[in-house]
Amino acid sequence: MTTLVSGSNLARLRRKPIPPPIRIVGGLALLVVIGTGLLLLPISSTRPLTFMEALFTATSALSVTGLSVITPVQDLSLAGQILLMLLIQIGGVGFMVVAVIIFRLLGRRISFTDRIALSDSLGLLSPAAIVTLTRRVLITVITIEAIGAALLYLHWRTDSRLSEGQALFYAMFHAVSAFCNAGFDLFTGSPGFENGIPRDSVTLFILGSLIFLGGLGIPVIADLLSYPYERKLSLHTRITLIVVMLLVSGGAVGLWLSEGFDADGALHGQPLDRQIIVATFQSISARTAGFSGIANFEELTAGSQLLLIALMFIGCAPASMGGGITTGTFAVLSISLWSYARNLPTAQFGGRSLATGMVRRAAAVLTISLFVVLFASWLIVTTHDTTLDRAVFEVVSAFATCGLTLGFTSELNTFGQLVIIAVMFWGRLGALTIITAIARPNAAPQAVAYPEEQILIG
Amino acid sequence: MTTLVSGSNLARLRRKPIPPPIRIVGGLALLVVIGTGLLLLPISSTRPLTFMEALFTATSALSVTGLSVITPVQDLSLAGQILLMLLIQIGGVGFMVVAVIIFRLLGRRISFTDRIALSDSLGLLSPAAIVTLTRRVLITVITIEAIGAALLYLHWRTDSRLSEGQALFYAMFHAVSAFCNAGFDLFTGSPGFENGIPRDSVTLFILGSLIFLGGLGIPVIADLLSYPYERKLSLHTRITLIVVMLLVSGGAVGLWLSEGFDADGALHGQPLDRQIIVATFQSISARTAGFSGIANFEELTAGSQLLLIALMFIGCAPASMGGGITTGTFAVLSISLWSYARNLPTAQFGGRSLATGMVRRAAAVLTISLFVVLFASWLIVTTHDTTLDRAVFEVVSAFATCGLTLGFTSELNTFGQLVIIAVMFWGRLGALTIITAIARPNAAPQAVAYPEEQILIG
Ligand SMILES: [K+]
């Protein structure tokens, strides 16, 4: 009887709910498996894809990263390209929302556990409004993407290099890819588009707006949509908007300085308005979308590389389309630092104290993120013949689900591809979800309170 | 009367004590000025040094960094070399201790404010034992350095490339340079030592031991010395010893993997015992000493570069000879992360809770340190024609007062030298001292308690 699970034990095991974080990790893994399988079907591709190519592409699409070892427009059939678009959509918007929809389709009520699971992964604090929110989110997402696609179509149909049908499909694909911050494009490899996406100012403006909205995150968009009725924004929304504005403008100015004044810079000698548009687009895109507004991206100056690594690492808002440590973590750490320097008793901003434990959580995110990036980079450089900066750029890009690359993705060997796949997976789920899923939960509350002791820090 | 300071106001101004952190920053700045002046005296050098060379050398010596734009053995006279040794000694051990001695020499009692100042910068928690400790520290330091110098002398006098007098002076100089984790050496540029310091196993063992002791920090050494009487070690000492052991062994294994197995690696094809000694020495030295145990340091594999950047960034114990975010900060962040993942109510280790506010302080140190390193690196790469990895390595090396370089120091222009000087200065003082010195103190206690609110983090 000790080695066999008795009937009642089995029932108890079955009753014990799977913790939400594990369910989310498992869900994404399942989606990756399904995506890989569908990509391997002959109908999806113009040439047989290898298993690693399909796995890498599925993970990259579902994690909305955009790093790619294939050239989608050449290697995928139209069916494959539509599949890619669906994987991006599911990975970006759908992942959490799909779960709810499936439950509703099955006629089941959403249980409290499911609401908590959603609330955790969406990062929302009150689980009550989830169902209403989900419906509203889906409508919002599709509306935004439809408007974006329409604008892109109207603009691109005048492009002589694209047929009418191509312009329509490309507009849909890139509206989804931009809003979901995926960064996949169909131009790279298309005849007439040797340097990838069109970089005229109108295209950059439409794509940049879609990326920006996608990067704000579902809670912020929901908060902004309810502003006309409620006439107040949450602390989270206010901080996110401020941080995003600072990052976008700081990044744009930095890129403009690095690329505009350096004689080798990509923006050198171009008219000022063009410099501003490209620098702003690249700054928005760098935080997680991964479209490159600069043609010869591999030749970026070292200053821009560093700036982009920093922007990618910070990333987008929590519960958004983007990765990185998130603007929330960045804001909490900055506010905490500032308050500490000011000798304030707590971390404070805008007439609010940050709740106890938030600094601890933010520090945990930063610490584990640095560790993941450094460890993955070390694994890559010790198994590839490359320089440190290219490898670190690639890893941070995967970590932030950004997808910018200094041209290194195609040089990855199988081990390197597996490392990048793991980092993309991590990046999409976020540190807190993974920590909670991996770590052994502390079942019983602690019976002892340990005495406090200080140690010295720097 | 509004523009003039009245007599009583003046007295009040004079009575107001200068805050300890500002006093410490000012003290180091004053020492740098004096050191620069002395180095510029004709007696100190064999050729006239430029102002920037003298300033860079003085800052590098006083911050025990060891980055150098001159070749000390060629460009400095014997008097200049002795001056360099004294600057290292003052920068390493003396800085805080000298203040006390001067006060005693002047016959003044050490006031409570001074004790607090010392206590702050030494990082000690109880200021009571400072005076006794200072005497004991000085005796300890000189004893350790004397033993080290004697051993080095006995070993080096058998070296046919060194005269008897040279062997003696070199033994003293390098014992000081190693124990103070300064990393300056007189071999680079000496006839017969084309690759810098001798790298036989005996030399590496003696230097490594001195570096290791210097890197433990004054509080840990004092605690270890009192162990025979008190039979207990503080939490700080225990954590420091564990972290240092982990970093040294982890670094050694990593270097061994990166350099021993790569066909281009510096340790490839060497006997195993030699590989172990060199990897261990380099791992100890990397955290802040800056002696390179590997001859062609510029040709290090990318994996080793990354590993060394990480080790340097973490650095040594607080109140030690080394810089970096310190092992204390690293330990607090790691323990906090681990406790968070375990769902523990507080950060806990070895039956002790870490005091409230420590995580907040550690997060502040990490955040500001990342910002300093990234910003300084960006300043360097945008003003120099170099790759990102060499610049970041140089900046982290200065930040950690380490002094290892991928051969980039000599390529710095004046602006770059000023940036590195500022970073070395920052690195020696430590983040907390500087934050407190720069920031506007919050004079009055807060009258309002702000309501708490959560924001989302990653
Ligand atoms: K992306």
Ligand SMILES: [K+]
């Ligand atoms: K050093």
